[in-house]
Amino acid sequence: MAVMIIATWNINSIRARIETAVAWVKEASPDVLCLQEIKCETNSFPASVFEDLGYNVTIHGQKSYNGVAILSKPKPEDVRRGLPGDDDESPARYVEALFSAGPGMVRVASIYLPNGNPAGTEKYTFKLDWMERLTAHARELLKQEEALVLAGDYNVIPAPLDAKYPENWLTDALFLPETRARFRIMLNLGFTDAIRASMPEKPGIYTFWDYQAGAWQRNNGIRIDHLLLSPQAADRLKTTRIDSHVRGWDKPSDHVPTMIELTQ
């Protein structure tokens, strides 16, 4: 049966990581790849490198920080850059496109949810507000009853199972009860957390390992990159995969590619 791979990867600078990115794209050949933290303006993104590999490139960049993109074999349609409520000053953290050509129709968003640290500051308030706006937009998208994949770096550790040392994260913006509650509110709109649904109760499933203190070597990881599936997408879910071996490559991002396979 025909399948399509939809992946998400916080690349931590596409220009600093172009060789790593190309190596993985060639290895995995995803149909759709959501990138976060491209850390460049739209016109600085090395688009031609991926176009030469057969990809369309949809970019929502900004100077220095943040920035998201979607690489796709099928042509993007109905592109949205930014969340409803964003203005010209808002960080570039959301881009969405519809793919109706190729193996099955699906709408995909690349999401870079704010970190929010330190808690108790305006940064945390901004995170919670952003989650509320994302949830509102997700609610609208669900009304269309499409296969929908909201993929990205959510900066949310959903449960203690999703950290090697959950006790180290108790006061962190990624794991505070209010953060997890807002994530659950979003899930409860009817989304499936694809990775966890495919591996219920399984410990040690991580997508991020800090650069510091030998976190990778000690497997001190957290699961913060998620693919949320609408019911129509969940019905087509075949497999999931986390390419954690990429974290051991030279010049790695601190996140690894995380993906699903959908049937046609």
Added chain:
DNA sequence: ATGACATATGAGATATGA
């Protein structure tokens, strides 16, 4: 412990990340 790492900016040291 405010460090260890890593990147962007801009040309030294600071902001940001999770």
